[in-house]
Amino acid sequence: MPFSWKTRHHAVPLLAGLALLAAPAPAETLAEKTLKDIVARERDVLSRAEQEGEQLDEARLRGELQNVINSFDVLIQKNPEFAPAYVAYGMLLGQVGMTREAVGILLKANKLDPEIPLVKNEIARHLAEDGKLVEALPWLMAAVDLEPKEPLYLYHLGKLLSEGRDDFIRAGPFTRPALDLAMLDAFRRAAELAPDNLPYAYRHAEAYYDLETPQWDEALKVWAALEERTKPGVEQETIRLQAANVLLKLGKTEHARLLLANVTQSVLQKQKQTLLDQLAQAGAK
Numbered sequence: 001m002p003f004s005w006k007t008r009h010h011a012v013p014l015l016a017g018l019a020l021l022a023a024p025a026p027a028e029t030l031a032e033k034t035l036k037d038i039v040a041r042e043r044d045v046l047s048r049a050e051q052e053g054e055q056l057d058e059a060r061l062r063g064e065l066q067n068v069i070n071s072f073d074v075l076i077q078k079n080p081e082f083a084p085a086y087v088a089y090g091m092l093l094g095q096v097g098m099t100r101e102a103v104g105i106l107l108k109a110n111k112l113d114p115e116i117p118l119v120k121n122e123i124a125r126h127l128a129e130d131g132k133l134v135e136a137l138p139w140l141m142a143a144v145d146l147e148p149k150e151p152l153y154l155y156h157l158g159k160l161l162s163e164g165r166d167d168f169i170r171a172g173p174f175t176r177p178a179l180d181l182a183m184l185d186a187f188r189r190a191a192e193l194a195p196d197n198l199p200y201a202y203r204h205a206e207a208y209y210d211l212e213t214p215q216w217d218e219a220l221k222v223w224a225a226l227e228e229r230t231k232p233g234v235e236q237e238t239i240r241l242q243a244a245n246v247l248l249k250l251g252k253t254e255h256a257r258l259l260l261a262n263v264t265q266s267v268l269q270k271q272k273q274t275l276l277d278q279l280a281q282a283g284a285k
Contacts, residue, residue: 065092086106086112090103090109121139151194158203187203198235227240240263243259244256244263248278
């Protein structure tokens with residue numbers, strides 16, 4: 001499967017980013033006003049497409065998006081040094097699957113203004129999803145350096161290091177212990193900076209499994225803390241399953257059995273049974 005750091009929980013905040021880039025200055029120039037109008041049209045097109053769902057008229061959508069793309073082309077031709085236009089344009093091209101074109105436009109934006117972390121994050125994303133994980137890393141680290149308190153970039157960094165581990169060790173930037181430390185630190189910081197983001201906290205706990213020598217005790221502490229913050233039901237019981245799995249790894253079978261007894265949601269019964277089977281096997285040894 002191609003590398004992807006998109007999740008259903010937290011994708012890159014595209015429209016919010018575009019709106020910020022297009023926000024009018026106190027003395028709005030014609031280029032800024034035009035960009036603001038293009039971004040508003042884009043937002044409207046994509047919002048309507050999302051609302052229509054399965055009833056979406058794809059031919060109409062393609063036509064409307066092409067009109068937006070044409071508007072970006074004209075804006076850039078008239079304002080070749082206007083970096084925000086390249087940023088917004090590159091983001092749109094990436095979203096509609098024109099990856100190569102998106103990277104070219106984003107590289108131009110980066111050349112005009114090398115201090116935009118969103119641009120570096122997006123270039124890294126496209127490179128990583130094209131399988132160029134080693135090439136993506138410097139871009140993503142630059143985004144983190146520019147905005148060290150943005151949890152999304154830290155989450156992406158942890159994910160990149162985790163999924164590209166073998167590539168990075170083979171290429172030489174990291175030893176395994178150094179990579180493990182950097183990966184775990186990235187996930188931890190992302191979770192701390194976005195304490196209400198459950199997927200970040202979840203991935204932070206899982207990261208202890210990914211270490212060369214898994215730290216099961218530390219993982220269990222994170223799961224226990226996370227369970228206290230989650231709502232009763234599927235969310236909380238999913239965490240109990242994770243904790244029970246860790247307890248099995250630690251040989252604490254009775255504690256694992258007690259946790260599993262409190263997993264009652266029907267959608268989790270298959271996973272629960274898998275762990276119960278493992279418990280039975282452990283008891284038979």
